[in-house]
Amino acid sequence: MAYPFVESPNVTRANGRPIDVVVMHTMEIAERPDAAQICARWFASPASQVSAHYCVDAGGVIQCVREKDIAWHARGGNTASIGVELAGFASQTRRDWRDDYSSAVLKHAAALVAEICRRRRIPVRWLVADDLPVGRRGITGHVEVSRAYGKSDHWDPGDGFPVEAFVDQVRVRQQAQRRAARGPRARV
Ligand SMILES: [Zn+2]
Numbered sequence: 001m002a003y004p005f006v007e008s009p010n011v012t013r014a015n016g017r018p019i020d021v022v023v024m025h026t027m028e029i030a031e032r033p034d035a036a037q038i039c040a041r042w043f044a045s046p047a048s049q050v051s052a053h054y055c056v057d058a059g060g061v062i063q064c065v066r067e068k069d070i071a072w073h074a075r076g077g078n079t080a081s082i083g084v085e086l087a088g089f090a091s092q093t094r095r096d097w098r099d100d101y102s103s104a105v106l107k108h109a110a111a112l113v114a115e116i117c118r119r120r121r122i123p124v125r126w127l128v129a130d131d132l133p134v135g136r137r138g139i140t141g142h143v144e145v146s147r148a149y150g151k152s153d154h155w156d157p158g159d160g161f162p163v164e165a166f167v168d169q170v171r172v173r174q175q176a177q178r179r180a181a182r183g184p185r186a187r188v
Contacts (some may be wrong), residue, residue, distance in 0.1 A: 001115055003063040006040035008051035012070040012078075019067065019120050020137040021081040021127065022113055023074045023145055024166075025052060026090045026156040031101040035087035036062045052083030054112060055119050058104035061112050076149025077132060082116060084109060090158030097162050106166060113139060116172035124171050126163050139167065 001147040014017040027039045036055040040062045043051040053065045065083075073083030083146040086105050088096070096102060117124050117139070129147035141163075143155040 001112075003054070003061045005063045006037075006044055008040075008043040008064040009046050010043060010049055010051040010072050010073070011065050012072075014070050014079075015068060017068065018080050019069065019082055020122065020135065021077065021132065022116055022122065022139045023077060023081045023083050023142055024081060024109070024113075024139065025073060025085045025142045025154075025159050025160070026088050026092070026158060026161075027055065027085045028156070031058070031086055031088055031099075033057070034061055036060070036085075039085055039087075040064050048103075048112055050084055052085045054083070054177055055085045055087075056105055056109045056112065057087035058101045060108055067116075074145040074154075076151035077145035081145075084113065086157060089156075090154075090156035091160075094159040094160055094162060095160075106162070106169060110166065110169035110173045111177075114170045114177055117170065118177055124167060124174060126167050137185065139170070 035057040
């Protein structure tokens with residue numbers, strides 16, 4: 001799927017890199033309609049020295065880095081990953097993640113991550129820190145990359161992030177995408 005593209009210069013060019021992990025982040029930007037735009041603008045500034053492949057808010061997705069290139073989002077874990085930034089804060093509680101705005105963010109993010117995993121044949125499962133250095137493939141959070149490699153103290157997307165519900169949602173979206181890709185069944 002093609003998303004609006006706001007290019008970030010903060011990338012390491014790569015060609016044919018393996019992509020094993022999708023890393024979820026929170027932007028630390030408030031729940032506002034233009035959160036993804038604000039985040040993308042920050043990534044577009046050479047001064048920020050950070051980037052991610054995708055920024056997601058309640059309205060949808062903006063892409064900032066081509067998947068083939070390495071974004072600068074999770075120190076130690078950038079080389080083989082895709083970074084996804086969610087509007088909101090790591091300090092959000094379970095309940096905060098259930099409000100209308102976050103529900104919309106998670107819905108867009110689930111569709112995006114489902115599509116990435118399907119295209120890249122990445123298993124839809126949550127990885128913890130110990131899984132990463134041994135090369136397991138799946139979805140994880142910035143906090144697990146920080147724990148695995150000790151190069152950052154970032155703990156997003158936070159303890160309140162609904163890991164299981166999100167992975168379930170990705171799975172459901174992926175099933176729907178697979179059905180759509182197969183097209184309508186022939187009637188006999
Ligand atoms: Zn992060």
